[in-house]
Amino acid sequence: MSAETRSGSVAGSAPPPTDDDGTAIRAVKLRHPIRNIFAVIILLFAAAFVYDAALRPAYNWPAVAKYIFDRRISEAAVITLELTVYSMLIGVALGVVLAVMRLSPNPVFKSLSWFYLWVFRGTPVYVQLTFWGLLSVIYPTIDIGLPFLNPFITLPTGDVLNVFQLAVIGLALNEAAYIAEIVRAGILSVDHGQEEAATALGMSWFQTMSRVIIPQSMRVIIPPVGNEVISMLKTTSLVTAVPFSFELFTRSRDISAETFTPIPLFLVASIWYLAFTSILMIGQYFLEKRFARGIGVAQPEKKVTVATGAVPVVGDEGDDDQKSGGVHSGGTP
Amino acid sequence: MTDTLMVEADRVSKSFGSNKVLKSISLTVKRGEVMCLVGPSGSGKSTFLRCINHLESVDAGRLRVDGELVGYREKGHILHELKPREAALQRRDIGMVFQRFNLFPHMTALENIIEAPLRVKRMPKAKAIERGMDLLAQVGLADKADSYPAHLSGGQQQRVAIARALAMDPKLMLFDEPTSALDPELVGEVLDVMKQLAKEGMTMIVVTHEMGFAREVADSLVFMDGGVVVESGDPREVLANPKHERTKSFLSKVL
Numbered sequence: 354m355s356a357e358t359r360s361g362s363v364a365g366s367a368p369p370p371t372d373d374d375g376t377a378i379r380a381v382k383l384r385h386p387i388r389n390i391f392a393v394i395i396l397l398f399a400a401a402f403v404y405d406a407a408l409r410p411a412y413n414w415p416a417v418a419k420y421i422f423d424r425r426i427s428e429a430a431v432i433t434l435e436l437t438v439y440s441m442l443i444g445v446a447l448g449v450v451l452a453v454m455r456l457s458p459n460p461v462f463k464s465l466s467w468f469y470l471w472v473f474r475g476t477p478v479y480v481q482l483t484f485w486g487l488l489s490v491i492y493p494t495i496d497i498g499l500p501f502l503n504p505f506i507t508l509p510t511g512d513v514l515n516v517f518q519l520a521v522i523g524l525a526l527n528e529a530a531y532i533a534e535i536v537r538a539g540i541l542s543v544d545h546g547q548e549e550a551a552t553a554l555g556m557s558w559f560q561t562m563s564r565v566i567i568p569q570s571m572r573v574i575i576p577p578v579g580n581e582v583i584s585m586l587k588t589t590s591l592v593t594a595v596p597f598s599f600e601l602f603t604r605s606r607d608i609s610a611e612t613f614t615p616i617p618l619f620l621v622a623s624i625w626y627l628a629f630t631s632i633l634m635i636g637q638y639f640l641e642k643r644f645a646r647g648i649g650v651a652q653p654e655k656k657v658t659v660a661t662g663a664v665p666v667v668g669d670e671g672d673d674d675q676k677s678g679g680v681h682s683g684g685t686p
Numbered sequence: 687m688t689d690t691l692m693v694e695a696d697r698v699s700k701s702f703g704s705n706k707v708l709k710s711i712s713l714t715v716k717r718g719e720v721m722c723l724v725g726p727s728g729s730g731k732s733t734f735l736r737c738i739n740h741l742e743s744v745d746a747g748r749l750r751v752d753g754e755l756v757g758y759r760e761k762g763h764i765l766h767e768l769k770p771r772e773a774a775l776q777r778r779d780i781g782m783v784f785q786r787f788n789l790f791p792h793m794t795a796l797e798n799i800i801e802a803p804l805r806v807k808r809m810p811k812a813k814a815i816e817r818g819m820d821l822l823a824q825v826g827l828a829d830k831a832d833s834y835p836a837h838l839s840g841g842q843q844q845r846v847a848i849a850r851a852l853a854m855d856p857k858l859m860l861f862d863e864p865t866s867a868l869d870p871e872l873v874g875e876v877l878d879v880m881k882q883l884a885k886e887g888m889t890m891i892v893v894t895h896e897m898g899f900a901r902e903v904a905d906s907l908v909f910m911d912g913g914v915v916v917e918s919g920d921p922r923e924v925l926a927n928p929k930h931e932r933t934k935s936f937l938s939k940v941l
Binding site for chain 1 (some may be wrong): 692741770771775781788792793794801802805806814834851854875
């Protein structure tokens with residue numbers, strides 16, 4: 354707190370010291386010549402690859418240019434995006450519920466959540482999607498009513514759910530299992546003292562979760578969920594198992610089957626996937642910034658200590674004392 | 687009798703598994719009294735403090751705050767635990783300050799203070815901010831309203847935490863080793879705020895190792911060890927002439 358004690362001169366603000374002969378004592382940063390050489394070599398390789406690729410007939414760039422904004426392709430791209438957004442929204446919502454169930458003291462909820470994770474993480478998503486496609490074979494009708502009585506309503510499964518909806522359900526239910534574990538890790542990462550402080554203030558469980566725990570766990574949750582979104586964008590190419598064939602990859606493959614030009618069409622699909630991923634990454638960057646509020650920022654208090662501390666070692670010792678003191682009294686009830 | 691008593695513990699017991707942490711603790715705290723709880727770590731003093739606002743449940747015994755049984759409803763000699771919602775209602779009136787501050791790191795100092803009044807008491811925002819700024823001024827941090835906890839020193843964080851607890855207008859304040867995690871040079875500023883609070887007539891229970899504070903500010907001192915109250919009385923008297931052997935050896939190490 355004693356910011357007035359200016360015993361040591363602050364490095365940088367004073368004029369540079371000089372030797373007896375008047376030459377300045379200058380410090381030079383470590384140089385990295387090997388790094389620069391490597392960068393040049395890699396750039397040369399990259400340039401060679403691009404030059405070669407531009408002229409290679411197999412890539413068929415004119416065909417790429419022709420199909421990149423082809424109506425069928427851009428429609429398929431939108432459908433891919435829709436599949437991603439819908440299944441992620443449902444997956445996240447269900448995943449949060451599963452995570453909270455898994456952490457609840459209620460053993461019924463706990464086991465239910467565990468069982469769900471066991472099934473949906475334990476089987477390949479491709480197999481799950483195939484099963485969803487066979488839903489109307491396994492359950493030809495959806496009956497609504499009470500058990501052991503005649504159902505009030507009987508609907509043919511195929512009329513209720515179309516293949517797009519089945520694809521979304523298949524992707525979402527699989528995703529929820531993974532999101533559940535991410536959210537659980539996020540909630541567990543928040544210091545227990547936070548929940549205690551909120552509880553001691555008279556906040557309800559829901560208020561504590563929504564105002565204190567979840568906002569802090571977001572910092573841990575967002576990067577892996579961003580990962581999951583990008584992963585989902587590409588997993589949508591598996592819904593051909595349902596079979597649903599109007600998304601980007603299957604559409605490109607179907608067109609190439611007619612035109613006999615698979616390479617340019619897969620390049621077209623890749624460019625679209627890359628474009629979407631780039632946009633998602635930018636979105637993730639801003640979300641992460643939003644939830645980093647108050648955490649991981651420069652600490653002016655510490656800067657003052659460095660600038661005013663004549664002997665930095667004293668400050669270090671103080672820190673250690675504080676840490677060991679905390680462990681001592683905090684460890685036992 | 688209950689009119690003058692703020693806290694009344696009657697044979698309170700608590701175990702963690704087979705470990706008996708509190709063995710039939712009985713004590714009373716009068717309205718406006720400042721009580722210091724001292725003792726070696728593991729003596730049960732923090733656990734007892736956490737029972738007073740039902741952060742920990744008790745196994746047996748009665749604990750009343752302002753005449754009202756905390757965390758339980760009594761029906762024919764059996765204590766039935768309250769629902770979380772009912773327990774939360776009781777906690778509103780009991781402020782608590784933690785060893786490690788436990789400020790919400792994603793909120794500014796002011797946001798930390800107004801959070802509970804806004805959400806729990808449904809206070810209008812303008813009023814909550816006005817009251818929050820008053821409290822910040824009271825703990826000497828009016829200029830830090832928009833700072834995040836990470837930008838504040840330990841002493842400043844703890845003062846914000848005290849203001850946060852005061853924002854709910856509690857009738858009782860619990861302090862769980864409020865200065866133990868602080869650099870020695872920052873302890874004074876927190877104790878000053880607590881002294882001021884005591885002077886204003888707040889009822890306080892303070893778990894602490896600051897014997898100077900106990901001597902100067904406390905009305906009573908309770909020495910706990912092994913889950914029982916070993917000795918209690920006027921702090922100046924107990925600190926100067928401890929009667930019990932265990933108290934003597936403990937005080938000889940900390941004084």
